[in-house]
Amino acid sequence: xxxxxxxxxxxxxxxxxxxxxxxxxxxxxxxxxxxxxxxxxxxxxxxxxxxxxxxxxxxxxxxxxxxxxxxxxxxxxxxxxxxxxxxxxxxxxxxxxxxxxxxxxxxxxxxxxxxxxxxxxxxxxxxxxxxxxxxxxxxxxxxxxxxxxxxxxxxxxxxxxxxxxxxxxxxxxxxxxxxxxxxxxxxxxxxxxxxxxxxxxxxxxxxxxxxxxxxxxxxxxxxxxxxxxxxxxxxxxxxxxxxxxxxxxxxxxxxxxxxxxxxxxxxxxxxxxxxxxxxxxxxxxxxxxxxxxxxxxxxxxxxxxxxxxxxxxxxxxxxxxxxxxxxxxxxxxxxxxxxxxxxxxxxxxxxxxxxxxxxxxxxxxxxxxxxxxxxxxxxxxxxxxxxxxxxxxxxxxxxxxxxxxxxxxxxxxxxxxxxxxxxxxxxxxxxxxxxxxxxxxxxxxxxxxxxxxxxxxxxxxxxxx
Amino acid sequence: xxxxxxxxxxxxxxxxxxxxxxxxxxxxxxxxxxxxxxxxxxxxxxxxxxxxxxxxxxxxxxxxxxxxxxxxxxxxxxxxxxxxxxxxxxxxxxxxxxxxxxxxxxxxxxxxxxxxxxxxxxxxxxxxxxxxxxxxxxxxxxxxxxxxxxxxxxxxxxxxxxxxxxxxxxxxxxxxxxxxxxxxxxxxxxxxxxxxxxxxxxxxxxxxxxxxxxxxxxxxxxxxxxxxxxxxxxxxxxxxxxxxxxxxxxx
Numbered sequence: 249x250x251x252x253x254x255x256x257x258x259x260x261x262x263x264x265x266x267x268x269x270x271x272x273x274x275x276x277x278x279x280x281x282x283x284x285x286x287x288x289x290x291x292x293x294x295x296x297x298x299x300x301x302x303x304x305x306x307x308x309x310x311x312x313x314x315x316x317x318x319x320x321x322x323x324x325x326x327x328x329x330x331x332x333x334x335x336x337x338x339x340x341x342x343x344x345x346x347x348x349x350x351x352x353x354x355x356x357x358x359x360x361x362x363x364x365x366x367x368x369x370x371x372x373x374x375x376x377x378x379x380x381x382x383x384x385x386x387x388x389x390x391x392x393x394x395x396x397x398x399x400x401x402x403x404x405x406x407x408x409x410x411x412x413x414x415x416x417x418x419x420x421x422x423x424x425x426x427x428x429x430x431x432x433x434x435x436x437x438x439x440x441x442x443x444x445x446x447x448x449x450x451x452x453x454x455x456x457x458x459x460x461x462x463x464x465x466x467x468x469x470x471x472x473x474x475x476x477x478x479x480x481x482x483x484x485x486x487x488x489x490x491x492x493x494x495x496x497x498x499x500x501x502x503x504x505x506x507x508x509x510x511x512x513x514x515x516x517x518x519x520x521x522x523x524x525x526x527x528x529x530x531x532x533x534x535x536x537x538x539x540x541x542x543x544x545x546x547x548x549x550x551x552x553x554x555x556x557x558x559x560x561x562x563x564x565x566x567x568x569x570x571x572x573x574x575x576x577x578x579x580x581x582x583x584x585x586x587x588x589x590x591x592x593x594x595x596x597x598x599x600x601x602x603x604x605x606x607x608x609x610x611x612x613x614x615x616x617x618x619x620x621x622x623x624x625x626x627x628x629x630x631x632x633x634x635x636x637x638x639x640x641x642x643x644x645x646x647x648x649x650x651x652x653x654x655x656x657x658x659x660x661x662x663x664x665x666x667x668x669x670x671x672x673x674x675x676x677x678x679x680x681x682x683x684x685x686x687x688x689x690x691x692x693x694x695x696x697x698x699x700x701x702x703x704x705x706x707x708x709x710x711x712x713x
Numbered sequence: 714x715x716x717x718x719x720x721x722x723x724x725x726x727x728x729x730x731x732x733x734x735x736x737x738x739x740x741x742x743x744x745x746x747x748x749x750x751x752x753x754x755x756x757x758x759x760x761x762x763x764x765x766x767x768x769x770x771x772x773x774x775x776x777x778x779x780x781x782x783x784x785x786x787x788x789x790x791x792x793x794x795x796x797x798x799x800x801x802x803x804x805x806x807x808x809x810x811x812x813x814x815x816x817x818x819x820x821x822x823x824x825x826x827x828x829x830x831x832x833x834x835x836x837x838x839x840x841x842x843x844x845x846x847x848x849x850x851x852x853x854x855x856x857x858x859x860x861x862x863x864x865x866x867x868x869x870x871x872x873x874x875x876x877x878x879x880x881x882x883x884x885x886x887x888x889x890x891x892x893x894x895x896x897x898x899x900x901x902x903x904x905x906x907x908x909x910x911x912x913x914x915x916x917x918x919x920x921x922x923x924x925x926x927x928x929x930x931x932x933x934x935x936x937x938x939x940x941x942x943x944x945x946x947x948x949x950x951x952x953x954x955x956x957x958x959x960x961x962x963x964x
Contacts, residue, residue, distance in 0.1 A: 298924055319929075328924045335914045336921035340728050340862045344839045347936040352926030360936040361944045377945075378730035378837075382865045400925065545876045563879050564886075572880050578913070579870070580877045582905045596882030626909060640881065 290439035327402030387418025492521030529701035577637035747828035
């Protein structure tokens, strides 16, 4: 039994605690979930349990098996899997990665071999032992991270937003793994703001807000179930009849990469002016590549592409007319202030200064980020950075906005807020918007049309117009 | 793989799992062999011996189960130094006197690195660390090999950041290279976000290492990849596959 009593933690230099009087219990083979919006203290709680909060002040106690665990007990007995699989994989091959923890614990080599086999078997990756981790999908990387922790034989597994990067298949594989671990008596603690994938697995829910536990439930709290947002839809009127002419027309587009000869395989896709399109499909199905091709960032191997008035436009020709927002906003933020960040493209378009000021204000207001205007972009929270990045791509008033996995890392409220902003963008400016995501949209009624992609092809289209 | 795919990007100098005579060589022997070959390349000046060493280098490369496209990925970066060196030799000695020494020196530089590339391509990090543990402190080895692991990651990040910034109007195309704006955009739009990503990634990687016991004890053990292969083979031979029965259970 794991028991936390009155855990309170304040980060160094902060006056308000990030965790406040957090108490809970988890039995062997139990799975509990801490759910709450971004910044509610979920990740801090997991770091506190794992003993990774070195600065700041931690009060309260954690008991495991009836006593206070020593540093060594915490090290091997509590396994923490971080949110970002990419940065926590430290070795080049699967075997090396899984051996890393036991090697640090001075486990004898013969025992490490046994543990590697056990851990990789548990996550169904044994056959990939010699594989370079770079070749893995997001789901495989996540499972490998779990294996790398399991090889240390933890009794408590801590998972920080484990499905944020995973598609349906990756999630199902992960759920099967977690279910098996529960059966083996391992306690599983999940910190998540989208509990929907785990509802069949979780025994108890702790809702968190402002660093405190605000409720304990034995049924899933509805507000944290993406896709089950009762009454929270953005309800935009369908505008099919009011569509203008065709803005994007792609016919038989094909794109190949080394080792992947058909990333796009004769894809035919179109979008009308002012249309809201959801491009839906699993990771690796070609959604991002299609968006990049439309934005002129990559040149297709064959086929025909027409965007606006241009055949195969390049990035220069589409500057200010089409915009692509990538998944991680940090990739594009570099200016000293939010206002400068949003003005960057406008300056490159050589617009008059007064026009630039007007458009920056307008874009920030639309994205509900006007109050951040003088802040340094890199010091903002993830959700705020996301809004600033969106403002910077819509500031030139493009006819077409393409968004690649825009919901990753956003909590349900932020996701709905984003959809509302995009709806307003269409309503006020008639912008065509294409969202590529592996998840269904938080509001199923938002898109005018859903295009499903699979293995580099568009396999299904649902038109609500 | 078609020509276009060979020319497109992939990751160089990363471990490639295969069963080749070179893969089976112990890391220490490979290191010795690579050093000898590299030194031979460095001291050779005449065309005939250089040709022989070149043949040996390529034989070593292809015996390792590596392919022509791997070779292209591993050595294409040297095209830049090839062009620069050739230009410098032509500038210094004129045409045609500068051609042979320019070509020879450039080829020697490429060949000098090939045995080392074979070492990286065929040796697992664990074997390298095990081989070097008495010579180099583990923390330094960890830093070195973890950096290698993140080379492809940052190559991908650089590509994505460049693409995102060009779409926003950054002047980063090759035809802008002689303009001041190119270098300003290169620093502010690419290097700065990349540095931020690098710092964040380093922070997360350090936390992950600490969470898995890195530095918790003065000593550490090293698993033996070949012992592990034997253990797996035995498990399969005994028709007791590790994915069935009790071995999948975590005790």
